[in-house]
Amino acid sequence: MAKYAHDLLSRAMMLEANHVSTPLAAVSHLVSSGEAYSDLTHYRSLVGALQYLTITRPDLSYAVNTVSQFLQAPTVDHFQAVKRILIYVCGTQHFGLTFRRTSSPAVLGYSDADWARCTDTRRSTYGYAIFLGDNLLSWSAKKQSTVARSSCESEYRAMATLFFLLSLFVPHHLQI
Template structure:
């Protein structure tokens, strides 16, 4: 530490300021605030989640409260309305808070209420991105990425790389509710260090797709039989420069999509079986995390999770404890999928390629297939029966 430039004391040049209070905006402030709030919650009987440290759970008999916060934004819910009101009163006595009522806007996410569930969207945020890119009047397009597009690092450099990085960063946040953008955004995100004109044209195509689907969002509907179902897929040697595979997964809870991803694998796979098996291992890890979270929320489904994959060799490798010579080079940590299957904690099954919903995260698809998968993942326009929410 040292004295700030322009305010160096001539009498005590080697002294520094002593911090007596954690002020808003300092590096220490978030940690101090978290410690202050979490200590108060624990004193009331809440327990901090091990799966997510920003989540706190209170359970007494059949009454449950869930509280999650991001900096100074808090979401509180529970199954007992009077208990929720009592807790808000106690929280207001300890901290100066503003109760905004029923949730309808949180960190750019818009929440609309349906008779059978909720609808999440980012329409305003998407509109702001289009306005920033000056593409509000652009012509919409049906898919975010052409099936014939293969982005490489070759090409004429783009003149405004900062603008490119800003737009791609904004699109990354938009994928919170717009999973149909995940693969396309993943592709353009790989060239942030040195974008070319072709890369910017791909970003403009994504924005044209957003323009035509600006009101789209993700639906979460009530279900009578909760279960965990995952889809895992990989496109072997997808990257023509590095020959690394692209993998993706989608995980459903009671028929509602709760996790998804589109990423490039960190190493080169020697076969499609290896790339698919590695994708299964990553998906299984996410399913385990979800199971831990649901157990802490006291809503863990009784049945074992199911993981679907369209590669029969990878399914065989996950179910057969006998090591095959072609799998000797695969890292040991990926073989924990076998242990999960053998212990009965995970069930792996084969699924037909045309029913592999994770395919949308590994490659650009033709329009009919893309729209079919997008619909099955419950991404679409707002239902016509949206009910009015409360204050935000």
């Protein structure tokens, strides 16, 4: 995928971009209002290419999920967020997944939720990662389907999703 990332950066004319340490700014809260971005096709093309890159780049999942929510009507701020992701990719083209033999076949899962992250819908965003030993097997970052009334409820829903997914990885005769 390093070649794919290089080709994407070349197409976006960002091969010589300065590097940043995170794909999104820490205080980034994207909203649906603002000055409309003029080239919808360009925005959608870049976001689609970034979505494909997340197949082997879990570090991009949350950021790409965030900008993907504005495909219908992107603003200039949304495009700036896409550019930041591309700048991050420029400095991390060699990142990807590696799988190694593990001495412990333990299945571990982690989840987290960000209560009411979306200021437009008040829906929470959650993410999870499932490991087999030291190897990352599955990950995701998504907006929850319903509005949680508290941070506790939001975290509980993320954990319930994780337990369901873990049950798919662990044989039924073993306990999670």
